[in-house]
Every structure is written in C-alpha cells, then in structure tokens.
Amino acid sequence: MLGGMIGSLGMGLGAYPLLAGEVAKSRKKLLLIFLSGGPSQLETWDPKPGTKYGGPLRAIPTSVKGTHIGELLPNTAKIMHQIAVIRSLNTGITDHFQGHYALQSGRTVPGFPVIGSAVAKLLEQDGDQLPGYVEMRRDGPKAYTDVGDSGFLGPKYESVKVVNAEPPDYLIRPDSISESKARIVDQLRADSDHRFLRGRSELPIRAYGGTFNSAVALMKQRGIFDIEKESASDRELYGSHLFGRHCLMARRLLENGVSCVKVVSHDWDAHQENFHWHQQRCSEFDRTFPALVTDFDRRGLLEDTLVVVMGEMGRTPQINNRGGRDHWGTAWSMAMTGCGVQRGIVHGKTNAEGTEVVEGEVHAGDLFNTFLRALDISPGTRYRMTGQPIPAGDPAGSTIREVLV
Amino acid sequence: MNMAANSGAARRTIVLILAILATGHISRAEPLHTLIDEHIEADWKGDKIRPAKLASDAEFLRRVSLDLAGIIPTAVETRAFLGDTTNDKRVRLIDRLLASPEYALHMARVFDVMLAERRVPTTSSYDITGPVWRAFLTEAFAENRPWDELSRDILGSDGTDEKTGPGVKFFLVRSTEAHAVARDVSRLFLGRDYQCAQCHDDPRYDDLKQADYFGIYAFLNRTSHFREKKSNRSMLAEKAEGDVNFTSVFTGEKGETNPRLPGGDAIPDLAMEKEKLYTVAPAKDVRTVPAYSRRSQLAEHLPRKETDGFSRNIANRLWALMMGRGLVHPLDMHHAENPPSHPELLDALTRHMEETNYDIKSLLRQVALSRTYQLSSQLPEGQPEPPPESFAVAPLRALSAEQLGWNFLQASGRLPASVIDAEQKLKQESPERYEERHNDLKWKKEIYDNLETTAVPLIKAFANMPGQAEGDFAPTVGQTLFLLNGEKYFDLAKGGYKGSLISRLIELKTADEIADELYLSVLTRRPEAEECEEVAQHLKNRTDREAALQELTWAKLLSAEFRLNY
Numbered sequence: 023m024l025g026g027m028i029g030s031l032g033m034g035l036g037a038y039p040l041l042a043g044e045v046a047k048s049r050k051k052l053l054l055i056f057l058s059g060g061p062s063q064l065e066t067w068d069p070k071p072g073t074k075y076g077g078p079l080r081a082i083p084t085s086v087k088g089t090h091i092g093e094l095l096p097n098t099a100k101i102m103h104q105i106a107v108i109r110s111l112n113t114g115i116t117d118h119f120q121g122h123y124a125l126q127s128g129r130t131v132p133g134f135p136v137i138g139s140a141v142a143k144l145l146e147q148d149g150d151q152l153p154g155y156v157e158m159r160r161d162g163p164k165a166y167t168d169v170g171d172s173g174f175l176g177p178k179y180e181s182v183k184v185v186n187a188e189p190p191d192y193l194i195r196p197d198s199i200s201e202s203k204a205r206i207v208d209q210l211r212a213d214s215d216h217r218f219l220r221g222r223s224e225l226p227i228r229a230y231g232g233t234f235n236s237a238v239a240l241m242k243q244r245g246i247f248d249i250e251k252e253s254a255s256d257r258e259l260y261g262s263h264l265f266g267r268h269c270l271m272a273r274r275l276l277e278n279g280v281s282c283v284k285v286v287s288h289d290w291d292a293h294q295e296n297f298h299w300h301q302q303r304c305s306e307f308d309r310t311f312p313a314l315v316t317d318f319d320r321r322g323l324l325e326d327t328l329v330v331v332m333g334e335m336g337r338t339p340q341i342n343n344r345g346g347r348d349h350w351g352t353a354w355s356m357a358m359t360g361c362g363v364q365r366g367i368v369h370g371k372t373n374a375e376g377t378e379v380v381e382g383e384v385h386a387g388d389l390f391n392t393f394l395r396a397l398d399i400s401p402g403t404r405y406r407m408t409g410q411p412i413p414a415g416d417p418a419g420s421t422i423r424e425v426l427v
Numbered sequence: 428m429n430m431a432a433n434s435g436a437a438r439r440t441i442v443l444i445l446a447i448l449a450t451g452h453i454s455r456a457e458p459l460h461t462l463i464d465e466h467i468e469a470d471w472k473g474d475k476i477r478p479a480k481l482a483s484d485a486e487f488l489r490r491v492s493l494d495l496a497g498i499i500p501t502a503v504e505t506r507a508f509l510g511d512t513t514n515d516k517r518v519r520l521i522d523r524l525l526a527s528p529e530y531a532l533h534m535a536r537v538f539d540v541m542l543a544e545r546r547v548p549t550t551s552s553y554d555i556t557g558p559v560w561r562a563f564l565t566e567a568f569a570e571n572r573p574w575d576e577l578s579r580d581i582l583g584s585d586g587t588d589e590k591t592g593p594g595v596k597f598f599l600v601r602s603t604e605a606h607a608v609a610r611d612v613s614r615l616f617l618g619r620d621y622q623c624a625q626c627h628d629d630p631r632y633d634d635l636k637q638a639d640y641f642g643i644y645a646f647l648n649r650t651s652h653f654r655e656k657k658s659n660r661s662m663l664a665e666k667a668e669g670d671v672n673f674t675s676v677f678t679g680e681k682g683e684t685n686p687r688l689p690g691g692d693a694i695p696d697l698a699m700e701k702e703k704l705y706t707v708a709p710a711k712d713v714r715t716v717p718a719y720s721r722r723s724q725l726a727e728h729l730p731r732k733e734t735d736g737f738s739r740n741i742a743n744r745l746w747a748l749m750m751g752r753g754l755v756h757p758l759d760m761h762h763a764e765n766p767p768s769h770p771e772l773l774d775a776l777t778r779h780m781e782e783t784n785y786d787i788k789s790l791l792r793q794v795a796l797s798r799t800y801q802l803s804s805q806l807p808e809g810q811p812e813p814p815p816e817s818f819a820v821a822p823l824r825a826l827s828a829e830q831l832g833w834n835f836l837q838a839s840g841r842l843p844a845s846v847i848d849a850e851q852k853l854k855q856e857s858p859e860r861y862e863e864r865h866n867d868l869k870w871k872k873e874i875y876d877n878l879e880t881t882a883v884p885l886i887k888a889f890a891n892m893p894g895q896a897e898g899d900f901a902p903t904v905g906q907t908l909f910l911l912n913g914e915k916y917f918d919l920a921k922g923g924y925k926g927s928l929i930s931r932l933i934e935l936k937t938a939d940e941i942a943d944e945l946y947l948s949v950l951t952r953r954p955e956a957e958e959c960e961e962v963a964q965h966l967k968n969r970t971d972r973e974a975a976l977q978e979l980t981w982a983k984l985l986s987a988e989f990r991l992n993y
Contacts, residue, residue: 153904180903192908199917203978210982213961218988221805223812226823226900227987233907234985240904241912 050361050397051327052141052282053272055311057303058159059291060121062337062347063376065092065300067355068109070376075339077297086366094304097312103366104315104324105359106425110370110379113335113386116349118291121334127173128390128416137393139172139179140414141282144399151239152246152279157181158268159286174412175405178232181284182240187267189247193240208234246278247271259313266310273318276327290333294344315359324360328396332356332389339376353379356389362396362427369424387419395421459779460796466772467799467818476813479820482803484509485952486821486993487517491795492951493826493992494749495524497533498833501843502947509953521795525788528569528871534787535564536829537748542581542615545890546600554661555586555596558876563593569868573785574741575730578616583726586662599661603652609644614759616729617689618740628675634763637675642687645671646725653714667704667717686721690735694724732781736761742776743767745787749794751822751992752815768816804993824992825900828889831990832882833875838949838984839919842878844926849874884915900991910985920981932976938963941976949983 064070069081069092081090084102091099091107115121115130123129126136135143142154155172172179182190195204212231219227245251249271260270265287272283287307292299311331318324336354337347353372359365370382391401394415401415471478482490488508492500500508508520524530539561547554567577584594601607613619621640628637648671653664672683685693697719707716732738739761747753754767754776767773776790783789794800804821806812813819826834836842853870854861864870888909910916922929928948935941942962946954954962962979969975983989 176901180901182904190905190908192905192912195912196914196917198914199912203974204911207978207982207985210961210965210978211985214982214986214988217955217958218986221808222993223804223806223820223823226825226991229900230902230987230990233902233904234911236904237907237911240908 049145049147049281049326050399051145051276051280051323052137052393052397053276053327053329053360054126054137054282054284055269055329055331056122056126056284056286057290057307057331057333058122058286058288059118060333060335060337060349061290061303062292062296062300063109063353063355063372064337064339064347065094065297066304067091067107067357068372068376069093070339070374074375075341075377077341079297079300086368089368092300092304094300095308097308101312101315104319105357105365106363106367106369107355107357108369108382108384108389108422108425109355109372110382111336111351111354111356111384111389112379113351113354115335115351115386118334118349121351124386125332125334125389128387128419130386133173135173135175135179136171137390138181138282138284139175140394141397141399142179143172143175143405144394144403144414145281145397150279151236152243153182153236153240154280155179155181155282155284156184156272156275156280157284157286158184158187158271160264160288161185176229178229184247184268184271187249187264187271189244190240193244193247195241208238243278246275246280249274256317259317261306261309261313263306263309265306269310269314273314273323276323292337292346293342293348294346296337296341296345296347299346318360327360328358328362328393329360330356330358330393353377358393358396358425360396362398364425364427367425369422382422382424384422385419387416388422389419391415391419392422392425395426458796459775459790459793460798462775463772463794463797464799466769466775467797470769470817471819474817476817476819477807477810478813479803479805479807481798482801482821483952484516486803487801488520489951490821490992491517491521491524493830495521495533495791495795496527496529497536497827497830498529498837498842499951501837502944503843505947505951517801518796521792525792526866528866528868530788531565531569531868532872532875533829534568535561537827538564538568540827540829541744542597543600544611554599555593560593560596563591565868565872568787571786571788574780574787575737575785578730578737579726582612582616582729583723584663585665585722586660595661595663598650598663599652603650603663605644605647605650608647608650609640612647612725612729613640613643613689616740617734617736618743618755618759618761619689619736620759636689637673638682638684639687639689641671641673641682641684642689642693643725645684646686646721649717650722655714656712662714663722664715665717665720665722666709666715667699667719686724688728688734691728691733694728696721738780738785739773739777741785741787742780742790743773745790746773746776746794749791749800750818751824756816821993823900825902826990826992828886828891830992831889832885834989835885835916835919835984836878836882838928838989839980840922840926840928840931840948841881841919841924842874844924845874845878847926884913888913902990917981920984921977922980928980929973929976932980933973938966941966945979945983949980950986950988 064075064077065079069079069090070076071079071081080093082093082096082099083089084091084099086102089102089107091102113121113124115124120130123136126138127134128137138155138157146154171181184190195201211234215227215231249257249267252270252274256270257267260266265285268285272285275283287303289299290303315324315329318327318329333356336350338350340347342348353376370384371380372378373380394401394403399414401413401419401421403414404411405414468478470476485505488505489499492498508516513519539557543560567580580591581594581597584591584597586592586595598608601611610621613621619635621635621643624635624637624640628635649666649669651664651666653662654660655662670683672681674681685695687693699718704718705716706718707713709715728734730737743753743755743761744758747756747758754769754773755761755765756768779790779793780786799818802819802821804823806820815822833842849870850861850864853864860867860870889906920929924930928945931948932941932944935944939959942954942959945962946952946958965979966972966975969978
C-alpha cells in the first residue's frame with residue numbers, strides 16, 4: 023500500500039492524501055506539542071490575576087462560558103470549546119531532564135519508553151515502513167529536549183529527528199554513488215550479515231540490518247518532509263516561524279502514516295523577565311496552535327489524532343528578584359484535544375494563589391495512562407519483551423475519566 | 428614513564444605477597460582468572476547451562492584488541508598472530524596490548540565518556556578542552572595510575588594545579604552544580620544512583636537513603652564555579668559556610684548533615700575562629716578559598732577501601748568493560764533489590780582491586796586471561812540461548828563511537844598508511860627512537876591526533892546524547908543514513924591514496940589473495956571458502972575492477988560483523 027504512495031509524492035499530495043488515507047484513517051495517531059523549559063501555568067491555562075502571585079497580566083474570557091485563560095492566548099481563547107484543560111498536575115519534579123522523562127514516559131524509574139516510542143510500538147501495523155515516531159526541534163545546545171527515547175523497546179522505536187524543519191540528515195544519496203552501486207553494496211552487505219547470523223544471537227544483527235531497510239524506505243519517501251509541497255495558504259495558516267513550519271510538517275507526516283509526531287517549542291524556561299518572555303513564546307504558540315486545532319478538525323484529523331500540549335513542569339507562583347518564575351512541579355497545567363478527549367472542559371483546580379492543587383490531582387503516570395486510553399490502548403497492555411511482560415501504562419497510575427469521552 | 432610503571436608493579440607485587448603471607452589466605456594465591464572461571468562455571472552447573480566453545484584465535488584477537496587497545500589489528504598483525512604456533516601466544520598478546528600506547532589512548536577515551544558523559548557545561552566560560560582532559564587521562568593510564576589516586580586527582584582538583592588541573596572537568600561539565608555533581612559522584616565512583624533520594628528515602632530500595640545522598644552533597648554544596656579573568660580559566664571556589672538541611676517530600680521529616688560517606692561516620696568540621704575561616708576571604712572577583720575545605724575531604728575520604736562501594740564500583744565497571752555487562756547491572760544500580768549475578772565473584776574482584784592497590788591493568792589482565800572471557804560468540808547448540816548474566820557465551824556488543832570511528836580508519840588503510848609515513852620520517856630523524864616506536868606513546872599519540880579531524884565526524888554520528896550513559900547496542904536509522912549517504916564515509920572506502928586498502932587490493936593477482944587481504948584488514952579473520960567464492964564472482968561480474976573492490980570493501984564496512992564486538 024505504501025509502495026503505491028511513493029509515486030504520488032512527486033506530484034504533491036494536494037489538500038487530501040488519498041492514497042495514504044486508508045492507512046492513516048484506520049489507526050489512531052498522536053501529536054505531542056512539547057513546550058520545553060516549562061511554561062508558566064499562571065500566564066497560560068490557569069491565570070490568577072489580582073492575587074499575590076498573579077503577576078501583571080489579565081485573564082480573558084473564552085469560548086467556554088465561565089472559563090478564563092491568560093490574555094497572551096487570545097486566539098486559543100476562541101477555540102477553548104475544542105480542547106480540554108487540566109489545571110491540577112502535581113508531578114513534584116523540578117528538574118528539566120527528569121521532567122522531560124517523567125512526563126513523557128509516565129515513570130520516574132529510568133528505562134521506559136517515552137509516549138512517542140510507546141505509541142510507535144503499540145500502534146504498529148504489519149508492513150509499516152515509515153518510522154513510527156518523528157521528533158522535531160531546533161538546532162541548539164539544550165540537550166534535555168532529547169532525553170526521551172525508546173527505553174527497553176530498543177532502537178527501532180527511537181525517534182527520527184527533524185531539526186530546523188529540514189528533512190532528517192542524509193536522506194539524499196550523493197551524486198558520486200549511483201543507485202545501482204548502492205543496491206549492489208547493500209546485497210553484499212545483507213549476504214555478509216546472513217552468514218554472520220549463523221549460530222549467533224540474532225537480535226542485534228537483525229536490528230542493525232533493519233536500519234538499512236528503514237533507511238532505504240525513508241529515502242524513497244523523503245517528500246513527506248517537504249512542506250513546500252503543501253499549499254501556500256496552508257503555509258500561511260500555520261505561520262512561517264519554526265514552530266509553525268514544524269506543526270505543518272507534523273500534519274503532513276500524520277496524514278501519511280507516521281503514528282506519532284512530537285513538535286518541540288523551545289525556551290519556556292523563564293527564570294527572568296517571565297512576563298516579557300511569555301509574551302514572546304505565547305505569541306508564537308497562539309499564532310499556530312488554534313489554527314492547527316481548527317484545521318485538524320476541518321480535515322477530520324481530530325477524529326483519530328490525540329493532540330497533547332504540555333511542558334516538563336510549571337513555574338513557581340513566587341516571582342523571583344529577576345522578575346522570573348522558577349521550576350515548579352506542585353500545581354500546574356496542560357491541555358489536550360482530539361480523539362477520545364472531552365472538549366470544552368476544565369479538569370481540576372488549584373487554590374486561590376495557585377500554590378497547590380485542591381481538586382482532581384493528576385500525576386505523570388495518570389496522564390500517560392490517559393493518553394493511552396484516548397488512543398484506544400489499554401494501559402494494562404503488556405509489552406512482550408524478553409523476560410517478564412511489562413505493562414505499557416503506569417500500574418500505579420489511574421486514568422482521568424473526566425477528560426475522556 | 429615505563430620505568431615508573433614497572434617499579435610500581437613490582438612494589439605492588441611485593442605488597443600482594445606480603446598481604447598473602449600476613450593473612451595466611453593461601454587460597455588467594457590462586458590466580459584471579461581461575462577463580463573467575465570457577466565462580467562462573469559453578470552457576471552453569473546449577474542452571475544446567477552448557478557454555479559456548481572457546482573462541483577461535485581470530486575471534487579472540489579481535490575482541491581483546493578492541494577491549495584493551497580500542498582498535499582492531501592491522502592485516503599484518505593479524506597474520507602474525509594467526510601464524511604464531513606457540514602455546515602462550517594469547518597471554519603474550521594480552522601483555523603486549525596492555526603495554527601498548529593504544530591501551531592508554533583507548534582507556535582515556537573510555538573514561539572520558541564514562542566520567543564526562545559527553546556533557547557540555549551550560550556556562551559559556553572556559554572549559555578544560557577535550558584534548559587537554561584526554562591527555563590528562565592518557566598520562567594516568569600510561570602510568571597505570573592506581574584508581575584511588577586518579578579518583579583523588581579528579582575529585583580534589585580545583586583547576587589551579589598544573590598536574591591535576593584537568594580533573595576539574597568532572598565538575599565543570601556538570602556546571603559545578605552541587606546536586607548534579609553529588610549524584611554523579613555516587614553513580615560513577617560508588618555505583619549508586621541516588622536520583623530519587625534527593626527528595627526522599629527511595630521507597631523501592633531500603634538502602635538508598637536521603638540522608639546518605641545529602642551526606643555526599645554536604646561535601647560539595649559550598650563549592651562554586653570561578654572564572655579567573657586574567658587567564659580566562661575555570662576553577663573552583665569554596666566557602667567556609669553553608670550547612671545542609673533536607674526535608675522528605677513524603678514524610679516531611681527533616682534532617683541535617685555534615686559531610687558523610689554512605690555507611691561511614693559524619694566528618695566534623697575543624698573548629699575554627701570566625702576570622703580564621705578563610706585563606707582567601709570572599710570578595711569581588713576573588714577565588715574564595717576556605718582554611719578548611721569540605722570538598723578536599725571528599726577527595727581524601729572517598730577513594731578508600733573503607734568507603735562502601737568504592738572498590739566494588741570500579742571492579743564492576745572494569746568487568747563490564749571486558750564482558751559487556753556488569754556483575755551488578757546496570758552499573759549504577761547497586762542496591763539491595765538488584766543484587767550482583769555472582770556475589771562471590773564480585774567480592775573477589777573487589778578484593779583484588781584493594782589488594783593490588785587499585786591496579787586497573789592487573790584486573791583487566793586477569794579477566795582477559797580467564798576462560799570465561801575467551802569463550803566464543805557462537806551459541807552452544809541444542810539449548811535455548813543462555814541468559815546474558817550467565818556469561819556462558821560471548822555477547823554481541825556495540826562498538827563504542829570511538830572504537831567504530833578509529834576502526835574505520837584502521838580497516839580502510841588510513842591509519843596504517845599514516846603509521847608507515849610516520850615510521851619513515853622517524854627512521855631518518857632518530858634511529859634510536861625508531862627502534863622503540865611501538866612503545867612510544869608520544870609518537871603514537873601524534874599520529875592519532877593528526878587524524879582526529881577525520882575521525883571526529885564518524886565518532887559524533889555514533890555518540891550518545893550528552894548525559895546518556897553508553898549502553899546496549901542501539902543502532903538507529905539516522906546513523907545508517909549517515910553511513911549510506913555521508914559522502915565522506917564512502918570516500919574512506921574508495922581509497923585513492925598510497926597505502927589505502929584499495930591500493931593494496933588492486934596490486935593483488937588472484938581473487939583468493941584479494942579475499943584474504945580484505946577479510947584480514949576489515950574483519951580480522953581469514954575468509955571462508957564461500958566468501959572467497961563471493962569475491963571471485965563479484966570481480967568476474969564487474970568490468971571495473973577498482974569499483975568492484977570498492978564495493979566489496981564498503982559492504983564489509985557496513986556489515987554487522989564490523990559494527991559489533993563479538
């Protein structure tokens with residue numbers, strides 16, 4: 023089926039990917055928008071204007087009667103009836119690395135796959151050739167945006183990385199290597215591996231060989247990473263900033279059969295000038311996210327795609343002497359929409375000053391289980407790896423029924 | 428340098444003999460490598476596991492060269508070893524590798540990755556550069572500096588001393604953040620990850636206590652980064668004040684602690700009058716130096732056999748370096764719920780480290796001599812695959828990024844060609860030095876340094892993300908795309924310079940000769956009959972002989988056999 027798709031890529035997919043449709047529609051998908059560094063809940067989903075720690079910004083009404091969000095998100099306010107907000111996260115983690123890992127894996131013990139790898143594995147179908155998990159970020163020194171990995175699921179479910187909206191590196195064969203030469207070499211290599219396999223532990227040898235097959239498949243379909251093939255109006259809709267281009271590329275990949283895409287939005291770590299900082303970050307986010315939700319809804323993508331917006335932590339109610347807010351894991355927020363999710367609701371509550379959760383407390387494991395459930399995967403599903411079967415969800419966590427359909 | 432190492436070894440041997448005489452434990456005179464085999468084999472009997480057969484000479488040569496010298500041998504070296512008919516050739520090979528300059532260069536790379544974990548400091552200030560740091564480690568391993576001394580050099584360095592100065596990199600790559608340093612001191616020097624214990628006693632493991640973590644933290648919380656403006660150098664400053672209090676986020680229980688190592692007693696501060704607290708008092712743009720340094724106490728007290736975990740951690744890590752997994756595995760998960768696969772063996776290795784005064788080479792040598800290490804990677808027939816912790820079959824291990832990068836240069840002929848050039852130059856410049864070149868670290872290091880820019884892109888493509896420990900074999904599509912389409916990589920296989928593998932192959936007449944040279948150069952073994960046949964067939968099919976040789980070479984460089992240590 024995917025083989026037939028390859029030919030169509032050169033012509034551009036137009037508004038709707040007809041050939042890929044069957045594959046894409048028959049399974050759930052995940053778009054994770056990760057606000058790396060930790061956005062302030064007080065300047066976004068859970069404003070507390072006029073209180074001790076509320077800061078100088080106002081709250082604005084939204085399309086959901088009685089629900090207010092921060093004034094930096096005016097466009098998002100208009101689509102609040104399309105999303106669910108959780109205001110009662112208590113994860114207790116104030117470290118970037120740990121937060122990235124725990125929020126994406128639902129665990130604190132190392133070695134578990136992050137949601138992208140987990141979904142790539144759990145939603146995998148026979149005959150898949152594209153990577154199940156693609157991650158997009160900017161080029162930069164902050165390594166903690168990459169801590170997520172496939173854990174015990176192994177390299178096959180590791181993310182393929184898109185940096186600065188460029189296709190993954192080395193997708194194009196250099197002119198000096200003809201296709202026939204490459205094919206001859208690959209055959210010799212495969213024969214060599216076949217001999218090496220005799221009498222040896224197969225897993226590592228097959229894993230290595232598998233990367234050659236995936237590499238060839240990816241090279242053939244590199245057009246799915248080219249947003250120039252999308253219409254000018256769609257490119258305008260998502261915006262020409264990196265976050266916007268990544269979100270549009272994410273749509274393109276999801277429509278073509280990639281089961282999970284993670285888009286990283288950077289620089290939310292506002293230890294100083296928190297309000298100025300959030301003005302900037304939110305303006306980018308607010309330019310693209312509401313447009314994406316509306317667009318996904320119009321195209322029917324929201325029916326089978328779970329869209330998650332979160333960071334690795336929130337920010338302290340207390341404002342430090344540089345006008346910043348610091349790391350905070352005690353009472354903060356996230357948002358989600360798409361398949362399986364109740365829209366237009368707010369779950370959980372913090373106290374008047376935003377210093378603690380007073381209703382509907384949610385932990386990282388609960389969120390993870392809820393993501394799985396929204397994707398029609400039971401958190402009790404077990405990975406059949408070597409040794410004991412391991413549950414996909416956090417056995418200590420529950421599912422947040424209130425935000426699910 | 429060599430003389431110092433020899434006299435050090437002699438001194439340690441005497442110490443060992445005296446220790447045996449003093450304790451009367453004659454059984455300990457049994458060499459460690461036979462003890463290793465006894466312990467490992469005892470478990471096979473209990474678990475009804477039949478082990479793999481002994482590795483062939485070629486398999487052993489490749490493995491031990493990778494483990495002790497970090498690089499596969501040249502075709503010339505492989506021919507010599509395979510042709511050697513003496514009985515003790517494996518022992519002599521082990522000793523030659525341990526004495527080689529490559530050993531020091533390799534171990535420096537291994538410990539660079541282990542200790543600095545490819546981290547980069549978040550402060551943009553001057554850092555100890557990679558080459559300076561690796562030169563420091565190279566020197567230490569060339570002298571076979573005992574692990575306790577090297578640990579002391581690293582933990583005690585404040586960046587001011589010329590000799591131990593580079594050790595401060597351990598702090599700098601963690602931005603001299605006391606929690607990051609404390610956690611990694613525990614992980615890397617004691618084999619314990621106190622990640623959760625930063626906030627509360629670890630509910631999973633009884634022996635990971637919040638108070639123990641903060642005992643280590645208390646050595647470090649007064650230390651901070653200082654950049655000397657004049658020299659633009661990074662150093663450590665330290666205050667004479669700052670106590671450590673902690674609260675459990677679970678129980679709300681509060682604690683306070685002086686510096687204390689797990690299982691040990693708190694180390695009281697020297698009582699001092701307020702005005703005498705500082706050698707250099709806090710002031711603007713001045714490196715604060717306390718009269719009594721808690722951090723120096725860490726360097727002083729931690730690298731001792733009395734410190735729970737110190738000897739065991741290095742014994743376990745050196746074992747893992749040779750065997751592909753620790754007796755405690757993962758390496759930093761030593762706690763009650765994750766016992767060693769072979770407790771008595773781990774005790775024996777730990778004791779060996781202590782009794783030899785932390786002689787790293789000695790432990791590696793004993794492991795290499797063991798039959799367990801020398802088993803084949805061919806699975807024993809007629810039974811399920813033995814579990815990895817049985818060590819009944821040699822595992823297929825990933826080459827480290829460094830091993831892979833340098834192996835490319837070795838196999839493709841780039842490194843051997845550089846060595847030949849350098850040899851010719853040296854022969855003219857200094858005939859005496861030429862005679863001793865195989866033990867000449869400075870000379871060898873220069874050859875490697877000159878090729879560094881060629882090796883680095885390869886190494887980078889296969890290196891883990893900063894802060895991620897190197898682990899199991901995890902090939903990715905991205906890496907494979909780099910191999911396939913990174914033009915530079917193919918250029919290596921293309922040859923086109925004097926001494927390249929292709930230029931050597933093209934001189935050879937018969938397909939069998941070509942297959943022989945190709946397999947010895949890239950895969951460290953002779954080809955099987957069907958492999959000679961494949962080479963002959965390929966040469967016959969292709970009209971362009973050079974292109975055909977390039978394709979054969981490239982395919983071998985892409986093979987799983989080349990990618991793994993087996």
